[in-house]
Amino acid sequence: MKVFIHAFGCQMNKLDAELALSHLARAGYARCDSPEEADLVLYNTCSVREHAEERVYSNVGKLKFLKRRRPDVVIGILGCMAQKDQGRIFERLPHVDLVCGTREFPRIVELVEQARRRRGVLACGEAGAVREERDVRHRAHPFQDFITIMRGCDNYCAYCIVPYVRGREVSRPMEEIVDEARRLTDDGVREITLLGQNVNSYGLSFGRPGALVELLERVAAAPGLARLRFVTSHPKDMTRDILQAMRDLPAVCEHLHMPPQSGSDRVLKAMNRRYTAAQYRDLAALARDIVPGLALAGDFIVGFPGETEAEFEETAALVRELRFQNAFVFKYSPRPGTAAARLPDDVPEAEKRRRNQVLLGIQSRVNLEENARAIGREVEVLVEGPSPRDPRRLIGRARTNQIVVFEGAPALAGRLVRVRIESSTALTLAGRLMPDAGATLT
Ligand code: SF4
Structure with missing residues (x-):
């Protein structure tokens, strides 16, 4: 049997697709690259923005012709949109056989078998932790991988919409995560990113707030691990201990994704973020003070209900001032069931677009200037392999997450090297491999 699986949305969704695939592989399924070849077609979906949902409806909508030709193919919708829309998916997409929510992945084999016998299987339970029984050999990249350390969000x-579709926050047991990290490094992984909606509160659900520091220490000790990252950090839960662990553990990279969302106190309050712009500024300063060379990444929402021009300008000022390494900017769109969806969505679409462009423009200038400052420096790069754009060159990432391209032998893939930066754009650093690099750092 062959399975085609595609994940929309965030990295956690991609990892969940791998989790589903691990279960299916044990039941004898092999992965294939197109729905046409498959006996089972699965889409792991995202509900964070309306646009993401429309893409799923459009992609899965087209599968009705496949289902007409091959009625035996099982088509399933998994994840956040399944959890949110549940039975309504069958009404809009009658050729779908299975709707499986965010906490039902471990039952995927049984659910698919049910769907083969009778169409319209709906499994969207809400309680309990997900058993993570992932086969670490199923991963997108040989040297880098992600580990889900917690699910859901209480914020x-x-x-x-995440708390509504992914449920209450539940942390995975530490032993399980450490074991997964070791299995990954035994299989050649050099860089691990720990994933959760709010990793700073890891441990809270099993009565040990602050356990992230111990988790970082234990995962960083996995033999052969060169780099460790963690996302996403909620500013309200960031602590001095976590920043000190970033500084003191050599494997932990100096890159912190800690979304401010807005620079306006009124908007932050309406968003229920539970910090002010001044508190965010202080935290960013503290983080940069404790962790030398720290690169900060942030998310922003423009056009939140009632956001005035002056409030938007406060956000623009924050982006100018804090000089993020990356700023991901999203236009607000109401998600049904959330508190903000009850507010009038009163910033016109064209204005949201303009604000989005303004922030991206500021960020692009910051990137251009900051990357130019890297010229002449040597940076440590984890080599990913030949550059997709120019296979004669290699591509990798600095500890601070910038993309670095340089000439070198493809055999360096998976190794740490040093590259002297010679030129830059807003998105990339380019440089020269230091002669003794691979030998000394690997
Ligand atoms: S912290 Fe806020 S933005 Fe992040 S997942 Fe939880 S509710 Fe959503």
Whole structure:
């Protein structure tokens, strides 16, 4: 049997697709590259923005012709959109056989078998932790991988649908995560990113707030691990201990994704973020003070209900001032069931677009200037392999997450090298491999 699986949305969704695939592989399924070849077609879906949902409806909508030709193919919708829309998916997409929510992945084999016998299988339970029984050999990249350390979120930011579709926050047991890290490094992984909606509160659900520091220490000790990252950090839960662990553990990279969302106190309050712009500024300063060379990444929402021009300008000022390494900017769109969806969505679409462009423009200038400052420096790069754009060159990432391209032998893939930066754009650093690099750092 062959399975085609595609994940929309965030990295956690991609990892969940791998989790589903691990279960299916044990039941004898082999992965294939197109729905046409498959006996089972699965889409792991995202509900964070309306646009993401429309893409799923459009992609899966087209599969009705496949289903007509081959009625035996099982088509399933998994994840956040399944959890949110549940039985309504069958009404809009009658050729779908299975709808499986965010906490039902471990039952995927049984659910698919049910769907083969009778169409319209709906499994969207809400309680309990997900058993993570992932086969670490199923991963997108040989040297880098992600580990889900917690699921769900208790923060209820006013715009966000995650707590409704992914449920209450539940941390995975530490032993399980450490074991997964070791299995990954035994299999050649050099860089691990720990994933959760709010990793700073890891441990809270099993009565040990602050356990992230111990988790970082234990995962960083996995033999052969060169780099460790963690995302996403909620500013309200960031602590001095975590920043000190970033500084003191050599494997932990100096890159912190800690979304401010807005620079306006009124908007932050309406978003239920539970910090002010001044507190965010202080935290960013503290983080940069404790962790030398820290690169900060942030997410921003423009056009939140009632956001005035002056409030938007406060956000623009924050982006100018804090000089993020990356700023991901999203236009607000109401998500049904969230607190913000009850507010009038009163910033016109064209204005949201303009604000989005303004922030991206500021960020692009920051990137251009900051990357130019890297010229002449040597940076440590984890080599990913030949550059997709120019296979004669290699591509990799610095500890601070910038993309670095340089000439070198493809055999360096998976190794740490040093590259002297010679030129830059807003998105990339380019440089020269230091002669003794691979030998000394690997
Ligand atoms: S912290 Fe806020 S934005 Fe992040 S997942 Fe939780 S509710 Fe959503």
